[in-house]
Amino acid sequence: MWPSGAKLAFAIRDDDISYFTSTEMFKRVHRPALSKGFPLSCAVIPEHRSSNNPNVPPKMRALDSRFPVSENEMLVDLLKEMLHSGRLEIVQHGLAHNEDRVEFTRSEFEGLTLDETKARVRRGREVLRRVFGCQIATFVAPQERLTRPLLRALSEEGFACYCGSAFSSPAEHRLRLLAHGDDLWRLRWRLKEGGLRTRPVHLIPSFDLYSGHLSRLFKAGRDVVKDVRQGILEALKRESYFVVITHSWNFYHEWDSIRPLMIDTYESILEFVDSLGGDVWKCRLSDVARAATEGVGGVPPS
Numbered sequence: 001m002w003p004s005g006a007k008l009a010f011a012i013r014d015d016d017i018s019y020f021t022s023t024e025m026f027k028r029v030h031r032p033a034l035s036k037g038f039p040l041s042c043a044v045i046p047e048h049r050s051s052n053n054p055n056v057p058p059k060m061r062a063l064d065s066r067f068p069v070s071e072n073e074m075l076v077d078l079l080k081e082m083l084h085s086g087r088l089e090i091v092q093h094g095l096a097h098n099e100d101r102v103e104f105t106r107s108e109f110e111g112l113t114l115d116e117t118k119a120r121v122r123r124g125r126e127v128l129r130r131v132f133g134c135q136i137a138t139f140v141a142p143q144e145r146l147t148r149p150l151l152r153a154l155s156e157e158g159f160a161c162y163c164g165s166a167f168s169s170p171a172e173h174r175l176r177l178l179a180h181g182d183d184l185w186r187l188r189w190r191l192k193e194g195g196l197r198t199r200p201v202h203l204i205p206s207f208d209l210y211s212g213h214l215s216r217l218f219k220a221g222r223d224v225v226k227d228v229r230q231g232i233l234e235a236l237k238r239e240s241y242f243v244v245i246t247h248s249w250n251f252y253h254e255w256d257s258i259r260p261l262m263i264d265t266y267e268s269i270l271e272f273v274d275s276l277g278g279d280v281w282k283c284r285l286s287d288v289a290r291a292a293t294e295g296v297g298g299v300p301p302s
């Protein structure tokens with residue numbers, strides 16, 4: 001199913017990489033992943049709007065302007081070096097992420113027409129191509145929110161895959177549940193038949209390692225690492241994929257002190273995946289999409 005006889009494709013999607021990203025925080029969070037040979041799919045915000053979103057450092061919030069990722073030279077140098085060594089994929093995370101300065105839960109794409117959506121997608125992709133000198137095949141919807149014009153734009157612009165788990169309107173969200181089922185079904189069965197025939201591939205994240213989500217699970221008495229292990233083993237049994245979402249800024253309290261529980265949970269998950277040895281293909285999101293569509297397996301990163 002996957003390259004080299006692996007039974008599970010495992011990818012890490014790190015969101016909200018932007019002008020504001022601290023390379024020190026990023027390196028600290030992902031040190032165990034990189035030392036164990038896990039590549040990262042970094043969802044980069046080309047021109048991050050400083051809204052009220054916690055993905056902006058407190059002192060920079062709601063400044064009502066955009067910050068281009070190109071101006072964080074330390075970050076660009078680090079990501080380019082990782083990109084060239086095959087340990088990273090640059091993924092497009094919208095253009096500005098949010099446009100509403102105060103109400104940060106709204107995606108920048110909400111309420112836009114197809115032409116407006118396309119213009120934003122193209123501009124963001126062009127910025128990333130120019131800054132990182134690579135092709136951009138994967139798109140992660142800001143706030144995980146999809147809109148119909150966005151789906152059409154991604155298809156017409158030739159993206160290989162996209163992520164997003166909710167629609168902006170409730171009616172569309174209900175439809176999304178049907179579409180999700182269909183996507184999972186297609187992926188599982190088409191893989192066996194020699195490849196998906198539809199592009200772009202909708203890659204549904206398997207687990208979101210987010211502080212609010214994690215504390216809710218802990219409060220409910222869940223053994224999070226055990227649950228994730230179980231999910232990974234189930235995906236392995238189905239010879240499917242498992243995608244973990246991280247946000248390096250969210251491993252810190254308000255961009256300051258580290259959250260040890262988050263770090264420990266992330267490391268425990270990685271240790272478990274690593275212990276599965278050759279059954280796991282450590283890959284990037286675009287590798288999963290390529291293997292799923294071509295049915296021959298992508299090229300594992302060196």
Ligand SMILES: [Zn+2]
Nearest residue numbers: 015016142143
């Ligand atoms: Zn985001």
